[in-house]
Amino acid sequence: MTEKLVVIGAGMASGRMLEHLFETDPSRYQVTLFGAEPRGNYNRIMLSPVLSGEKSYEDIITHDADWYAANGVDTRFGQTVTRIDRAARTVHANGVETPYDKLVVATGSAPFIIPIAGKDLPGVMAFRDLDDVEKMVAASTRPNARAVVIGGGLLGLEAAAALRNRGMEVVVLHLMGHLMERQLDPAAGYLLQRELEKRGITIHCKAQTKAILGDERVEAVLLEDGTVYQADIVVMAAGIRPETRIATDAGIHVERGIVVDDQMRTSDADILALGECVEHQSVVYGLVAPLYDMAKVAAKTLTGTDAAFKPVKTATQLKVTGVNLYSAGDFAEGEGREEIVLRDAAAGVYKRLVLEDDKVIGTVLYGETGDGAWFFDLIKKAESISAMRDTLIFGQAYQGGAELDPMAAVAALPDDAEICGCNGVCKSAITGAIASKGLNSLDGVRAHTKASASCGSCTGLVEKLLAATLGDSYNPAAVQPICPCTDLGHDDVRRLIVAKDLKSIPAVMQELEWKTSCGCAKCRPALNYYLLSTWPGEYEDDNQSRFINERVHANIQKDGTYSVVPRMWGGITNPRELRAIADVADKFAIPTIKVTGGQRIDLLGVKKEDLPAVWGDLNAAGMVSGAAYAKGLRTVKTCVGSDWCRFGTQDSTGLGVRIEKFMWGSWTPAKVKMAVSGCPRNCAEATCKDVGVICVDSGYEIHFAGAAGLDIKGTEVLCHARTEDEALEIIVALTQLYREQGRYLERIYKWAKRVGSASIKANIVDDFAKRRRYYERFVYSQKFAQVDPWEERVNGKDAHEFAAMAEFGFPQAAE
């Protein structure tokens, strides 16, 4: 018989519990799931990377509506359960009663809001769920936006670093004498503070917040000592408390949290509880590893299998890119405790081990955290370390006399060594899965064991395990590196440029550990583009990192001469321009004049030294560079539309001109060609372009992701726009999304295939606010991009390019 299971709370703990339950006994329960948030389950500990922009919400979803549907779960998202009726064995939500045989309470915790004046002002928020993240992101887009974060613990600092990443001015107020005092000792706290200050975050320790000031909304934060910090938003990250109200109301035993036994049962045997809302042996847990242990136990209890939750030691890592920090165990000073400390102030490395009775009981690592898992294992094992005490602090590689290579170190880890702290996965679980499931990739290990699937900081260890287990048959290059100068792929490099605030090619190569001193012809143009598109107005183009065509703004041909294409907006020209082109061709004896596929005139066979003079004459006739050589917007091809054509529905020529004038000069990952056709007869051939518009009676059909190059591909329809303004905004936003996500040299159609049309539509079509933001970022970057490169060079820029360094006499002639 199928029993009824009701779960209150759709968070990480209950999601994991359902997973275990369906793995063991998928048909035992008919499950109804209530979630207060209007969405499925996501990896809450990854909200910081979402806030910083390093990941998207889609990246952190763990169970979406499809998953629940596939497992037959009746989901009630956005519904809050208001009452449990234990006598009738029902729960109440939205005025509806739902009966249960077993009930699981997984209501999690609520952020602790400090009870001070002004706490209810608009602009004061917690950092707890996706709605908070969205509020913070929205606030960060205002110019010169300022944030005050109250709380210098794990959560507060992740929020602060992420907001800073988004360009806000950030102040962290922390009540205690040093940051993260629960995980760090003062020395490591100091190093962390210094690092965050280097990133431009103001840290104020021993800060007693007195009040939040403001009339309509938050304006500032006042401290007891009289200091005032201006603020557009205030993020409260001062701690969490278990959300227990519903259990209390139902008469279940609650202390700080809902009291559970080793089987996760509450005082009512038919009601289980797990996650941050529970208290087990007087301890309340806030880190994810023990919550996942609870999920396992609860699933077993529900299926009638013996299992017991045991209190666990946890290790902590801060998820701020570029900050390496690890702590585990107990590191308070105390009688009978000794410590071993290693400091290298210049390198920003600090390691501390706390010992008691020749056993490691706690560790704090800053700067270098590679041995964290090994020290944590020593803590859990509680074995005597007296034999290796002299070299213990140097880590695992230095034990046993000789320095081991990292692979041997991983191979030497005991089977029960914990590899993934978030998911509590030990070494043998990973090596076992590799062997039994025939896994050969990181993704495979993630799918089958969950190791490295949460915060990802153990990814390196998991990869070493794969290599150690599979030997040569492991091919770690699942991510295609940009070039042999690095192991990083395009996406990682782009992400790290933002996360680490890298603003020059040497900085990228230094920070991301490039293997060559100055890159190569593949990575340098890519980095130049990523920097230029990430930091418009801040990054100065590195001309020497461009291919010759873009360096001299003309196309190199097979014989070393160049071709020059003046811009003809939307394909429109006039007698004056045509005369100037003819005159230039005569004057410089240009051998070939050709009309291109994009409706422009190509002057082929120009000598390099003649280029500035050719451009000078074309400029004088009012023409600028057609950018026919660019990884950027090249042409917008048009038909004559409603102006002349008896079928034309809209002013396709006018729209083409408008798009071209709006978007010229922008740099993109690869060339971009567009077209606008005035009716579905499609004379401008818009349906094989990167972006195409087909005008129809009701407006504009916007197409994208076509190609007529190496591949021939028809476009897909993106959406329908009613007005020209709307069409322009959509096209611009689409191009900006491509500029931000496309890999260098990846055409729009390849990018669209990789990220999926659905995600593009979600960003550009479905979400107006997002579309507007992409549009605005494009507009901002155009301020710096719309400069005619020809004119600059006619006026002397890069003059060295066009003249020989020296001429040698021809001795024969002198005779």
Place this chain on the structure above:
Amino acid sequence: MTDWIKIGQLSDIPQRGARCLNTPIGKIAVFRTATDEVYAIEDRCPHKGGPLSQGIVHGAQVTCPLHNWVFSLETGEAQGADEGKVQTFALRRDGETLLIDASFALAVAAE
């Protein structure tokens, strides 16, 4: 005997860039690396005649702009799987001044 002829200043060439010398035996490309080493090689790729002076300079190497062959500026040898070699010319820096061994020009003159 080496006949050093002054061809210009280091600052005439951008870092990671090149300039050309027009000579009786064709163009010679003079390169300046990111670390200010200078090299002179024949400005002609042995593959399809591409102007190497127009390529991207990385380390002490240049990538031909036509078909991406890579040459060592020190030895003139094609790198990687490609086979071929361009002529190199002795070049020296005297402070900021660049001098080239002009014996190639004399050889032409003597003919």
